[in-house]
Amino acid sequence: MALLRSLLNLFSSVRLGITLMVLIFLYSAVGSAGLPVHWNLLRPDAWLPLREAFDLSEFRWFNWWPFALLIGLFCVNLSVTTIRRIPFNRINLGVWMIHSGLITLSVGSVWYFGVKVEGDTLVHRRALSVSWGGESQTIAAVPGKRVSLRTADGRKADVRVAAIDPEATLEDGTRSVKVSLVARVDGKDMLREMQAGFPESSQDFIPSADTTGWSPVDGVAVDGFETTLDFAPEPYFYLMESRAVYLREVQADGTRGPWVERPIRNLPMFTDRLNERSRVWPEGGANASAQKKMSAIGLSAMHDNDPLPDIRMQVTDTLRYALPEVRRTDGGPAVDPTATVELSRTDDSDVRSFDLRALDPAARSALDGALEMRWVLDESEIDSMLQVRSGGLVVDGVSYPLTPGTQAPFGSGTLTLQSVSDDLVVGGERISVAVVGLQQGENEWVRWIFDDPTLTRDLDAQGQPIEGGLRQADIVTEYRPGSESSVRLVAGPGEEDLRLLIPGEDGGLVQDVRSGSWVDLGAGLQLRVVRYALRSQAERRPLVIPQDQRDRDVGFLASTVRVTCPEGVIRRRGLKDPWLLYHLYAFDGEVDLPRRYRFEPSELVMNDGRRFELLYSRRRMKMPASVVLDDFEVRSRIGGFTGETSSIRDWTSQLRFVKAGGGVSDPYRVHMNNPAEHQGLWYFQSQWDPPDPARREDEVDSLGLNHTVLGVANRKGVYVQLLGTILTVIGLAYAFYVKPVIKRRRLEVAKAAAGGQA
Template sequence: MSAKWVRSKAWDDRVFPRWAWPIKCVVRAFSTITLAVVILSAIALYGIAASVPIGLLAKIPTYVLYGVALGSLAASMLILGCGSAWLGLRRRSRVAQFSVTVPLGVVLLAASWFLWTSAIWPMLRWDPGTGSGFMMFSDFVERNKSITLRRLPYVEMSELEFYSWWPMRLLLLAFVANMVVATVRRIEFKFVNLGVLMVHTGIVLIALGSVYYSALKREGDMILDSGPAPVRGGITPGSWRSGFYDGQAVAVCVRPAGGLRWLTIPTRGVPRYNDYDLLAHDELSAWGVFGPPDPQGEAPSRTLAMPVRTPPAESAFADVRMRIVGYASYGEDAVDFSVISRDSSDTRTESAATVSMHVVEVGRMDRETGFQLTKRHFLTPDVAKYRGFSLADGTQVDLVPRTTAESRDELAATVPDGALASLIIEIPNSNDLRGPMRASLVGEAGGQSWFVKDPLPIGETGWIVQLEDFQPKNEMRLITPGYEDAESAVAIVRVVPPEGAPFRRYVYARFPEIAQDILDDIDPATGRPMRRDPHPGIRLGLIDSSGDRVHLCIDEQGHVKPIIRRRGGEVRVGPWMETAGVITGLKDSTALRLAGFRAEAELAIRPRSVPEHKRERELVGNHGSAWIGVEVTSTRFDGFRRVVWLPFNKYIASGLTTDRYARVLLPDGRNIELAFGRVFHMFHDFMIRLEDFHVEEYAHRGAPRDYQSTLSVAPHWQRSLRSESGLPIESFRPFTHVAKLNAPLRAPYNVYDTSRGVLASFFGRLVSGLDPHQFKFSQAGWDSTTWERTRAMVDRGELDRPSVLFTILQVGNNPGIHIIAFGGILMAVGIPWAFYLKPWLIRRASARIRAKLAEASATGRDGRPRAEQSSRATAEVTAS
């Protein structure tokens, strides 16, 4: 116990009255090293909770019991065996007792271990596959074997959010207070204690720097576009950008329908890793009217009711209130509809975009109980992507809209046995070919495939067709508006007309209306073959019998005529059916039931959870494929309630990506749009622009060695201070620098300016390190598709330089990082001082005092008794 601590306690007893004992206890507690150890242990446990799966932590009680059981077995065998031997040899010498009991103890320990591993442990060892053995909280352990505390439901934090959470800040601030109080009240401020003081100061600076860093840390990314590419390739400067998208914070965005700017409402506490109420819907949802797609599916029972901040009073939707009532951590598109009823309570207008909706249920027919439902599908013939679905056995079920007797006859046309693809060929207004003809060009027979690639003259018309390729599923992605990402069998047919140049026609079995002619001529603007609408002189259709197909031909009243075609050509046509009609005769006793029809409905896309084994890890925990369900109400209209699901937009309102949003029609006719995106942070006083882009490649042109963006940084003219004349005052001089993979750009303080003096540069770097508005820009991504395409054009001599449309920069600040570094330096210097230099200083002072003591004892030159001199020297040594 130091003398200063004794004086501090005496000061406490003298200053604090009896009634102030709680304050005195707190001061005493913050003066102890014990509290520092407790707080540091709490910080360590906090870190363990952030990184160690809770399933592993939940195993601790079980392994403690394992250890107790093993220890009890060994102790009981030692006590019984060695105790009995000791008592039996109690009349012998200690040497004899030791010689017998120690080897016996080793043998008994080995025996206990053998008994444990061969008999007891096999019974206790937990096997999650079979459920045998003993494990406390086994379900919890297995369910959370790779889940950390921050990923649990209703916790839901990223690593940065968890370490920036208020408990960690409170622990760090408490530790700082403890260190400051203990240092002031226990350690003498003397030169010899400089090392200890430096260590304590370094620890305090590291803790304070960490609190400052976590409170002001910002990280995210931004996308910089380039300007219009020159005729001969290369890049021109893009647009000035004055902000970035936050990597952690998300927002609900609102705007009037067709508006140009989003009102961003930051929303805290949105989940990240778990699903919440995926079936959330309003009373108009088809899922609510007819039931969810998977009746046997277990939707998460967790509920969510997270209020969204009220829009500003001056906005056009100040009366709108929103809550987040559902969350899909990793979802894919699923179809839902808002069912429209044209009664007096319907708030929708005639301008609302409507489609027809069909509900088709999949199940099995049972003689006793009737139709047994297993799956429900919501379809619309008005959107190609949502016309059909596949059964478990691969059978494709399709709605066929706007059918005529002729089109139904083509769907039900008979083809030779084994035919897999047949062309329907018709020459309108031809005297030589009356009506369509069929030609089966792909098939199988006797286990062998056949493919007719010979040119096929069409009678005496002068037309010649030749099948070049048949694809059961289109290999080239469809980008035709309204048909994006739809799938269909396609035949690529070479057509030679009687007059004019030959062309290729892409004929789609499911979507004959989007057939295109591809010419041999190259479009000079794009470098691709020219396209046009189908030549009117010839009509081609495709009968796809490469798999089992169920065509549901529909009329305007919702009646359905099924046409079932088996692989290889067999076809069966059913009668017209109304709602509740059941279609049988499919594989494995599968049946289809027509469960519902609405002539008018609004398409509403909502999420379906993706199984964990199909998820991409880089999209987990950052909302990359997440959806939120938002409940919309209004203070002006009682009873109004809508629930819409919003997919995540990574770069909302960037102008370089397509925003995905949902519309809500309010009872008074106002139409608003809602979106889910990230919070956008504006830079304090500067903006940035892409000037040029370059990729350094290896000689063999594999993965790029480095990609570099030339960036310009300039003061923002709207946020700069202005002079008396109103002109902006630039806070720094604009500059340009190259950002590389391992050499980021730092702005707005120009650390690359060599015109400053050494001191100015040093203090400038120091101050900028404390400034939360100083950012680092690192290369995070680039437009590799455009680069590869234009580089190929450079190789062909069509361009001089390749180009990109955009580059992506990682943006982040490091406020207070210099404080933490300085604290680390103080600790690095103080530790050797405290452990090596301080003892040497004390030994040197002690030796000097002993020398003086010896000299005084020999000479007695001060005239006082030697005993008094010795006592005084001893007191000096003790005080030091």
């Protein structure tokens, strides 16, 4: 009893209540804003996000046990204090309502956050289906998307989405999406314009007679070529602050199965965790990352359709902000010399670094050829390199400059020097070649002119060898590789040989540079070799970006995890690479990939030869009903959309939901601060698809509005929170306005009674 009495006295303490309220306020302030680290609190970097040091997001911070404990203690203190210290009567009714409202609000908040599910989903506006010769394929209607179909008898249909007008109107003013397709079907060129929801409005065009435009045709341009525009249902939404690895099998014919999720539980997301520094490149923030380690997180199969149910994988490391980078490292199976050299002025601390690869013509030189690296097979080649001699290209007795891109008259046509490659090592022999395009009348071909005339060959315009070797043997060609006065880093012929050659009229200079010391080049320049590998190999590792160089707007897009599988090897782009890049969504591939979104899955090759793909993203949850985007509207401020978000007044997504028995629901309009509810989930307007100009020659412009991004969440417990808030507000009004009136009237009655007695 004494212990119970002590506890009751403790939780009846007003001081304890005030202390708990102060702690809750401080906890909330630190979790929401952070700790101030600068006197100017309006600066973006004035607040240190302390919760990230504990690897907690804002949502997790307010679901962490310390906050739950503080709220629980506060509710107990409030309940005990109210019952023991505040009599229940008309005077104290407001206080009881305030305290009851706060407790109700706390209970509702625990319910709300305890079962809260929140995420987002990307919904395409339309899907394009193409059918030809018994084959069909469906892709997202996105400008620039391509479809290629090939029938069993070899006929082809190549289709490209040339343009999309997201705000087109029909003659009667009805809004629609207009999609323009450019296709080559069975050797015939055509253009088709389609209106979403109005297939009868489709129009085909064929090239005009003068080939400068398109002419409309009645009916269809190619029989059997069918295209349709329909909704693109999205069944999943992706959970915030969750991570997963997706797995799918790749068949021998290239077909892929569905993605199967394996969740990554308790993965640190705000801090780097690196168990071995050798797994990343040593520069940047690698030292800071190596300070924290993590225990491996198992990736076990949890779905019946997992293609590798008995194979266990692990996440061993995670990096918050790192970029993949390919470099050459030592340890390769064959001779492939590479070096990193530094060049600087003798009176300046500024140093420039260059990576050179001797056997790669595209990577063996720098500074426009003034610095290059070579591999020699014999010591006699050193003497040849020290001599400065000019090269030459001679065709039918006429000399041409050795400048790629040079075009000059040749007979009745033209000669174009396409490229020059010297000192290529092929089959243990060193060869040099000049590739020349020749045109005589209507005939065009390419001649590969070697320094060894017996190797010279002609290719036709399609790159195929010409029978007999030469199209016109009477055209006499000769190529002599030159030796320029560039500084050369020469490896070989011995495995330990690495020398610097400076050609000159007086025999030049040769100096060993394996020691890494600076070598004086004259003219105030010096050079040294900081890394050399004789048998190099390409290796990809993450480069950790230092904290002060990270862009907060990038978010988690630069995060990566390292995954291991004992029964296989993980590769990406042909290189062994266990680091998986983060993806916002687990797209199926190019068929449904929006513009400017990443899709770079890694490949898992099992020891038995089976192939799978891995993709690092967020966990996903199936919605009660798939959602489709019927229409999307943008209302801009005066002056129209300027490219800045501030010029937009509102975005509106008109949604429909797929019914279980087929068809879609009536439309729901979702825009800023106006969500819509369907079967227990609320849908919010989160992001949109802005206009996107082409950035490469093979791209087309996009007017945007091809998809929407919706926030998806449940809101259980909100009405309990609302009830608690209402009780608190009514209690405050009662305490500040009704209670004084009651007390004043009681005082007046008491005074009147006292006056009557007098």
